[in-house]
Amino acid sequence: MKKWLLKAVVQKTISYLPFNHKINYIFQKYITKGVYLSDEYFYDRLEHAQVHIKSFQKYTENKIPNVCLEIGTGWYPIVPISFFLIGAGKTYSVDISFLTSKERLQTTLLKFIEAQKTGRLAHYISVIPERFETINHIIENYNVLSLQEILQKLHIVYLVEDARTLSLPDNSIDLVNSNNTFEHIYPDILIPILKEFARVVKKEGGVMSHFIDMSDHFAHFDKSINIYHFLQFSNTAWKWIDNSIQPQSRIRIYDYKKIYQDLKIPIIEESYRAGNIEELKSIRLSHIFTPYPLEEIAKSHCHFVSSWKN
Ligand SMILES: C[S@@+](CC[C@H](N)C(=O)[O-])C[C@H]1O[C@@H](n2cnc3c(N)ncnc32)[C@H](O)[C@@H]1O
Numbered sequence: 001m002k003k004w005l006l007k008a009v010v011q012k013t014i015s016y017l018p019f020n021h022k023i024n025y026i027f028q029k030y031i032t033k034g035v036y037l038s039d040e041y042f043y044d045r046l047e048h049a050q051v052h053i054k055s056f057q058k059y060t061e062n063k064i065p066n067v068c069l070e071i072g073t074g075w076y077p078i079v080p081i082s083f084f085l086i087g088a089g090k091t092y093s094v095d096i097s098f099l100t101s102k103e104r105l106q107t108t109l110l111k112f113i114e115a116q117k118t119g120r121l122a123h124y125i126s127v128i129p130e131r132f133e134t135i136n137h138i139i140e141n142y143n144v145l146s147l148q149e150i151l152q153k154l155h156i157v158y159l160v161e162d163a164r165t166l167s168l169p170d171n172s173i174d175l176v177n178s179n180n181t182f183e184h185i186y187p188d189i190l191i192p193i194l195k196e197f198a199r200v201v202k203k204e205g206g207v208m209s210h211f212i213d214m215s216d217h218f219a220h221f222d223k224s225i226n227i228y229h230f231l232q233f234s235n236t237a238w239k240w241i242d243n244s245i246q247p248q249s250r251i252r253i254y255d256y257k258k259i260y261q262d263l264k265i266p267i268i269e270e271s272y273r274a275g276n277i278e279e280l281k282s283i284r285l286s287h288i289f290t291p292y293p294l295e296e297i298a299k300s301h302c303h304f305v306s307s308w309k310n
Pocket of ligand 1: 045071072073074075094095096097099161162163164178179180181184185189193
């Protein structure tokens with residue numbers, strides 16, 4: 001059996017079990033080795049943080065966002081820690097599951113210390129020295145601090161809730177962001193989430209910045225398939241393959257743009273990776289994708305910025 005299919009079968013099975021996220025973490029840690037905080041992943045998210053901050057600075061009069069909101073925290077809160085280091089007041093990080101842990105937070109903080117020591121961190125963000133001192137202090141006292149105390153010192157409020165119904169007031173967030181999360185949320189859930197973002201974002205000077213990875217995530221693990229492999233399946237077939245732990249909606253850049261347009265959320269800046277048409281052509285596309293131009297289907301990653309100004 002192909003590696004990607006084996007992973008799909010195992011994740012599908014795990015998705016029906018209680019504590020499925022914990023079991024999936026163990027599966028990914030020991031079998032697929034997909035949870036290790038690599039330099040590649042760390043610096044990729046640091047680059048996201050840099051782009052979010054630059055987007056905010058470009059479209060507002062303020063240099064530093066006071067209140068930030070991230071959806072889909074995942075295992076390593078690299079972007080919220082970056083916001084803390086540049087001087088943000090508070091970051092709400094929202095996820096339906098509590099996926100980080102004291103151990104994973106420590107791993108993340110140690111990466112920041114290493115990046116500071118090697119001088120690489122400064123290439124991405126302008127760190128406030130006192131804020132970095134807080135990180136050193138946390139690491140020195142790691143055993144006596146609780147996870148909640150550590151998050152508090154980092155000005156991170158971890159909200160375990162559904163982003164469709166946020167417990168945050170209207171007009172209260174300076175910078176809404178997400179990182180490789182939208183692709184895991186089907187449109188019937190993504191649409192209410194975007195409506196919620198439009199409710200909580202500040203209508204004067206608020207910015208939204210979202211990174212979306214539209215590649216087949218099974219291809220990240222199984223190099224025998226390419227990043228368009230999942231586009232061959234009909235919706236019915238994909239329903240059997242996809243799982244609720246790490247769902248992949250497969251929607252393309254034109255679908256996201258249509259969702260934004262229908263919700264009247266402006267995209268003031270858009271960038272994307274063009275992908276590889278030859279690789280796309282090697283896949284027998286499902287009829288659900290064939291009406292669209294290949295160049296559009298091939299776009300593999302995108303970034304959208306929106307801003308509100310009265
Ligand atoms: C792939 S992970 C996030 C990855 C992470 N941001 C990163 O940079 O690697 C997607 C996350 O979105 C969360 N999520 C999915 N639907 C959600 C919802 N309706 N509300 C809040 N979080 C949700 C999932 O629990 C999952 O942790």
